[in-house]
Amino acid sequence: AQSVTQLDSQVPVFEEAPVELRCNYSSSVSVYLFWYVQYPNQGLQLLLKYLSGSTLVESINGFEAEFNKSQTSFHLRKPSVHISDTAEYFCAVSERGGGFKTIFGAGTRLFVKA
Amino acid sequence: DVKVTQSSRYLVKRTGEKVFLECVQDMDHENMFWYRQDPGLGLRLIYFSYDVKMKEKGDIPEGYSVSREKKERFSLILESASTNQTSMYLCASRTGTSVGTQYFGPGTRLTVL
Numbered sequence: 120a121q122s123v124t125q126l127d128s129q130v131p132v133f134e135e136a137p138v139e140l141r142c143n144y145s146s147s148v149s150v151y152l153f154w155y156v157q158y159p160n161q162g163l164q165l166l167l168k169y170l171s172g173s174t175l176v177e178s179i180n181g182f183e184a185e186f187n188k189s190q191t192s193f194h195l196r197k198p199s200v201h202i203s204d205t206a207e208y209f210c211a212v213s214e215r216g217g218g219f220k221t222i223f224g225a226g227t228r229l230f231v232k233a
Numbered sequence: 234d235v236k237v238t239q240s241s242r243y244l245v246k247r248t249g250e251k252v253f254l255e256c257v258q259d260m261d262h263e264n265m266f267w268y269r270q271d272p273g274l275g276l277r278l279i280y281f282s283y284d285v286k287m288k289e290k291g292d293i294p295e296g297y298s299v300s301r302e303k304k305e306r307f308s309l310i311l312e313s314a315s316t317n318q319t320s321m322y323l324c325a326s327r328t329g330t331s332v333g334t335q336y337f338g339p340g341t342r343l344t345v346l
Contacts, residue, residue, distance in 0.1 A: 125275075128273065151332055153334075155335075155337075160339075161339055161340075162237070162323055162325075162337030162338050162339045162340050163276075163323070163325075163335075163337040164336075164337065165334045165335075168334065170332055209275060209276065213332070215332075219264060219281055219283055219289065220278060220281070220291070221278075221335060223268075223275045223276040224275055225273055225274060225275040226275050
């Protein structure tokens with residue numbers, strides 16, 4: 120069975136500081152990995168995903184995540200955050216080669232302070 | 234742009250009422266999902282549908298049922314609402330493979346009194 124652990128429930132950070140949101144997963148098969156973001160009073164939207172190839176993936180708004188197979192991690196990073204990055208971030212995993220389910224982590228609430 | 238709409242943003246119902254939550258997507262996606270979102274628990278899958286009239290139980294199906302009569306519409310039904318079903322309900326749709334992105338609606342915040 121798959122599982123996803125987001126190691127921090129809340130991360131407060133000052134504007135323009137770097138941030139890392141941690142995600143670890145477990146699975147007996149190969150997986151696809153996703154980060155979704157939920158802004159206040161909205162549904163989730165995809166931030167970035169790892170399917171195959173380069174282990175470093177980037178989003179259009181400056182976030183990046185690196186797939187580390189040996190550590191079964193997919194941590195999300197941004198070198199300099201903005202107030203507008205305040206949101207809840209969810210790490211998710213889907214099984215390769217079939218299956219319908221995506222397993223979501225519990226979420227990390229990022230607070231960016233001025 | 235993919236659009237997933239949910240019939241209500243906020244809903245207040247009484248214990249024992251039958252509740253219908255509607256979800257419509259406009260991208261001809263095969264898969265549709267219903268989740269509930271609770272603080273500290275993330276998203277938990279209630280039911281999903283991989284085609285019209287096809288459905289599978291998720292992780293927490295008890296107390297819920299679903300209906301998918303048309304490809305674009307997926308309904309969640311609470312047969313007899315209870316206070317422990319107070320939650321945020323999110324609908325999502327996706328193309329028919331696990332590599333695909335899920336597109337979410339804005340959510341329905343249901344309060345059962």
